[in-house]
Amino acid sequence: MTPRPDPTAALHRNSRWGDRSFRLLCLAGASTIFVLLLLVAYQLYHGSQLARAQFGWKFLVGSTWDPVDEVYGALPFIYGTFVSSAIALLIAVPLSVGTAIYLTELAPVRLRQPLVSVIEMLAAVPSVIWGLWGIFVLVPFLRTTAYPPLQHALGFLPLFQGPIYGIGMLTGGIIVAIMILPIVTSVSREVLRSVPNLQREAAYGLGATRWEVTRIAVLSYARRGIFGAAVLGLGRALGETMAVTMVIGNSSDISRSLFAPGYTLASVIANEFTEATTDRYLSALFELGLVLLGLTVVINALAQVMIRAIASKETRRVA
Amino acid sequence: MAMSSTANHRYRRLKNALMNAVSILCAVLVISPLGLILFYLIRQGVAALNWEFFTHVPGPVGQPGSGMGNAIIGTVELLVLASLAGVPIGVLGGVYLSEYGGDRVNDWIRFWADVLNGVPSIVWGMVAYAIAVVPFKTFSAYSGGLALGFIMIPLVLRTTEEVLVLVPRSYREAGLALGLPQWKMISRIVLPTALKGIVTGVLLAMGRVAGETAPLLFTAFGNRYWSHHLSEPIAALPLQIFAYAISPYDDWHRQAWAGALVLIFLVFALSAGVRLLSSERKKS
Numbered sequence: 001m002t003p004r005p006d007p008t009a010a011l012h013r014n015s016r017w018g019d020r021s022f023r024l025l026c027l028a029g030a031s032t033i034f035v036l037l038l039l040v041a042y043q044l045y046h047g048s049q050l051a052r053a054q055f056g057w058k059f060l061v062g063s064t065w066d067p068v069d070e071v072y073g074a075l076p077f078i079y080g081t082f083v084s085s086a087i088a089l090l091i092a093v094p095l096s097v098g099t100a101i102y103l104t105e106l107a108p109v110r111l112r113q114p115l116v117s118v119i120e121m122l123a124a125v126p127s128v129i130w131g132l133w134g135i136f137v138l139v140p141f142l143r144t145t146a147y148p149p150l151q152h153a154l155g156f157l158p159l160f161q162g163p164i165y166g167i168g169m170l171t172g173g174i175i176v177a178i179m180i181l182p183i184v185t186s187v188s189r190e191v192l193r194s195v196p197n198l199q200r201e202a203a204y205g206l207g208a209t210r211w212e213v214t215r216i217a218v219l220s221y222a223r224r225g226i227f228g229a230a231v232l233g234l235g236r237a238l239g240e241t242m243a244v245t246m247v248i249g250n251s252s253d254i255s256r257s258l259f260a261p262g263y264t265l266a267s268v269i270a271n272e273f274t275e276a277t278t279d280r281y282l283s284a285l286f287e288l289g290l291v292l293l294g295l296t297v298v299i300n301a302l303a304q305v306m307i308r309a310i311a312s313k314e315t316r317r318v319a
Numbered sequence: 320m321a322m323s324s325t326a327n328h329r330y331r332r333l334k335n336a337l338m339n340a341v342s343i344l345c346a347v348l349v350i351s352p353l354g355l356i357l358f359y360l361i362r363q364g365v366a367a368l369n370w371e372f373f374t375h376v377p378g379p380v381g382q383p384g385s386g387m388g389n390a391i392i393g394t395v396e397l398l399v400l401a402s403l404a405g406v407p408i409g410v411l412g413g414v415y416l417s418e419y420g421g422d423r424v425n426d427w428i429r430f431w432a433d434v435l436n437g438v439p440s441i442v443w444g445m446v447a448y449a450i451a452v453v454p455f456k457t458f459s460a461y462s463g464g465l466a467l468g469f470i471m472i473p474l475v476l477r478t479t480e481e482v483l484v485l486v487p488r489s490y491r492e493a494g495l496a497l498g499l500p501q502w503k504m505i506s507r508i509v510l511p512t513a514l515k516g517i518v519t520g521v522l523l524a525m526g527r528v529a530g531e532t533a534p535l536l537f538t539a540f541g542n543r544y545w546s547h548h549l550s551e552p553i554a555a556l557p558l559q560i561f562a563y564a565i566s567p568y569d570d571w572h573r574q575a576w577a578g579a580l581v582l583i584f585l586v587f588a589l590s591a592g593v594r595l596l597s598s599e600r601k602k603s
Contacts, residue, residue: 015500022502025418029411032472033432040442043449069521077441098345106342116347117594122353124586126530128557129579132564133356136363178352185349203525209335234435239439241533242561266533273445273537289445293438300437304430 013259030107044293047286050279059287065252067272072284074291076235076252080169080262081292082242085237087173087258092180093230097183100188105214116186131246134175139166139247142174147259162257169262172248176237184233191225191310228306235299239292241266265292320475357583364580367573369381374579377543377559380568383473387578389545393460393554394585397539398525400464400549405471406521412472413517418505429480433471443469444534452538460546463539467528474527478520482513526589530582532557556582 051072052057062073099119103112143166154160195218203217219226250262250271265288276282371384378385416425447466450536452458486509494504532555535541540552541562556578563575 018502019500026411026415029408030415030428032408033428040446043446095345095349098342099349102342102346118350124590128561132579181349209331211335211338235437241441269441289442293442300434304433317358
């Protein structure tokens with residue numbers, strides 16, 4: 001007598017099949033992250049073939065950008081990207097750390113959450129709106145009210161010489177600073193919050209004032225994490241596009257003065273991509289994108305490593 | 320001896336007060352741009368808002384009855400397209416991280432998702448241009464939606480994972496104990512339980528891309544008229560604001576402010592939705 005077939009076998013087979021394909025589907029979703037990474041690198045590499053073949057590494061150090069004669073060098077944009085980001089960091093990091101200290105050490109508890117929400121709202125303001133505000137509010141204010149006294153006081157430095165247009169490298173840096181304030185503040189705040197309270201209590205126990213506690217027990221402990229927050233801010237600053245494009249002046253001359261117009265990698269792509277009439281021109285713009293991608297991936301990876309190192313130290317302690 | 324210690328004490332107290340004041344000042348400086356931008360948006364924007372602004376397309380300079388209706392609808396269409404591209408992939412990826420992946424693999428995926436998150440949005444525009452504009456020889460709503468979808472994927476993936484791990488283990492065990500296959504347990508128990516959280520993450524990601532301009536410049540491209548098909552160039556609010564802001568006409572500047580007011584309202588409405596959903600989640 002043959003054994004009766006198990007009536008649930010088909011069901012089992014069915015569910016095994018379902019399980020396997022659902023798992024594969026989810027795996028496909030997760031691996032999209034790597035697919036995207038390869039896709040973006042490949043497309044920019046492939047798109048920049050012509051320019052890479054013609055200019056080689058000299059592309060990175062060439063200071064002429066001349067679409068008419070088809071000579072392309074990226075130096076003015078690399079320079080502008082780094083200078084505007086450096087200005088942004090110089091302004092944003094101290095302000096952000098100060099705010100993070102206020103939020104974790106000083107502010108009345110009832111005020112903390114609303115302030116954090118306000119900073120989140122700040123982060124949500126689109127770049128193009130900062131640019132609009134930059135053109136019509138910030139630039140006139142800087143040109144008439146802020147820059148002349150600045151030039152008067154620091155005009156002996158080449159950085160602050162020359163005519164004041166309002167738009168320019170310094171203005172670009174200021175607008176980027178405003179835009180990276182929220183992320184640097186919120187990461188710094190996370191870092192400061194991860195400092196164990198024992199650390200603070202020990203310092204208070206020695207009779208330290210609140211500032212001394214902050215300086216000795218909190219800031220020295222959180223130094224590396226704050227550095228990580230600054231690097232993350234740098235990563236965002238390098239890629240800021242619209243607002244910078246609208247206020248930096250868009251000139252591919254490298255000038256020593258911060259009042260002079262400049263140009264960044266992202267903003268030259270934004271401005272010229274749809275106007276690129278020849279294949280080589282387009283290819284040069286793709287290579288600028290490739291440079292920008294390389295810079296931001298390296299900087300962001302670095303920032304993630306630093307921030308994660310702090311976080312995992314914390315979780316190890318808790319576990 | 321006693322004197323100097325009092326003096327020292329006073330010096331330390333003074334320094335303390337000073338540094339406290341500095342940190343309060345920092346906080347005020349950090350949040351003041353928000354106040355400034357809202358003030359100008361409302362002051363400049365409200366004046367240019369009227370019914371036509373929402374229903375009409377852009378007209379020649381100074382012509383009354385021109386608006387950004389097509390750009391507002393265009394932005395909504397682009398958001399829908401971006402979500403169609405980004406949400407399923409992001410959610411499935413998040414499910415993989417929370418339900419299947421091992422620790423090592425998950426760490427790698429999270430790490431690179433966060434790095435991708437920092438890739439400038441204009442770069443995604445270039446990728447979408449290369450794969451969705453060049454082959455079809457036309458700017459289109461599809462390519463714009465794709466560019467925004469790229470940006471949404473890592474965001475949705477991370478937030479989905481974060482809410483799925485909050486679903487109690489016992490729910491999963493109960494499902495499995497009833498004999499449900501794992502995929503049914505996930506789709507019938509885990510996902511519905513975390514639905515609000517997932518929606519929150521999606522809204523967050525939509526809010527982030529709603530104001531993106533750079534990736535649309537050479538994908539959606541913008542359009543001064545209503546677009547009738549998704550394979551045509553399409554207007555978007557941020558693009559229209561940009562075009563008007565850098566134009567030389569006062570009338571267009573006024574409209575740019577009005578557009579910016581509408582855009583920020585849209586973005587804040589999305590984040591208000593987030594807040595509402597997440598506060599409900601905390602209550603329940």
